[in-house]
Amino acid sequence: MYKVLIAAIAALAIGAAATEARAADSEPSAIHAFVDLSFKNAYITPRGLLVTNKGLTTQLLTGLAFDFYDSSTGMINNVSGSAGFWNDFATNQNAAKVGSWNEFDWFVGGNVTFFKDWTAGATFLDFLSPPGAFKAEKNIEFSLGFNDSPYLKPISFHPYAKLFYAIAGDSTVVLGKKGGTYDVELGMVPTIDVSPMGIPVTLTFPTWITVGPASYWGGKSNFGVVSTGISAKTPLSFISPRYGSWYVDAGLQYYNLINGKLVAAQIADGVAVSNTKGNNNVLVGSVGIGFGF
Helix, strand or coil, X not given: CCCCCHHHHHHHHHHHHXXXXXXXXXXXXXXXXXXXXXXXXXXXXXXXXXXECCCCEEEEEEEEEEEEEECCCCCEEEEEEEEEEEEEEECCCCECCCECEEEEEEXXXXXXXXXXXXXXXXXXXXXXXXXXXXXXXXEEEEEEEECCCCCCCCCECCEEEEEEEEEECCCCCCCCCXXXXXXXXXXXXXXXXXXXXXXXXXXXXXXXXEECCHHHHCCCCCEEEEEEEEEEEEECCCCCHHHCEEEEEEEEEEEEECCHHHHHHHCCCCCCCCCCCCXXXXXXXXXXXXXXX
């Protein structure tokens, strides 16, 4: 149930930090930290599982990234790794022992950039439920993305594909097969930089669809969810680089649950959701702040 696109957030935070570091030092640090705090009206996974849509959802991502190898020439240009934690807190939950603490995930992974513009990665993800809503879910996600920004201006598309494999534990979409199954996310992140009133803003439009074996969702359809949205991010340039590279962001993301089992999962017994009837369409608004160094 890992809801944040780790690779995207980490890359943005680390990239900003690395730029600042290179400006201040000819030999930048090979170790970076990133923190992202966001507030949302709902919590839904990239795979389309609506976890809560009442009250306030607070999500915190923290971690470290490591540059093991960096070169501007040759076939392999960068080898990096990352590890961290993700937490979700829901105001509509009041569990006896953990209160609003809804989910805790940890991850470790690595990326290889080759031919300058291609990046392949693998990340192990362990999803845990502090209130005991589900058994621990162990997963691994493989990704492949292309950076087309050097060739397209002013808009670049950043196409990617992800293979999410559920190794063991409860179903990551509640009603599907428990372990030994997968889904595929095909998407892109159109990006454009604008400067309204002289303020630098990066606009992104995250868009994807998930497909896979029908058993992943527990029904007969091979389609899961389609999602698109808009996000705006701007640096907090008044904060000294000595304290890291800070930013604020805001966004809206729309989800259309194509697979009926995703709707049924919202009202299944034992699922920690706040709504009493299923929703095919979900709109998530968010605001956040973060930094990297």
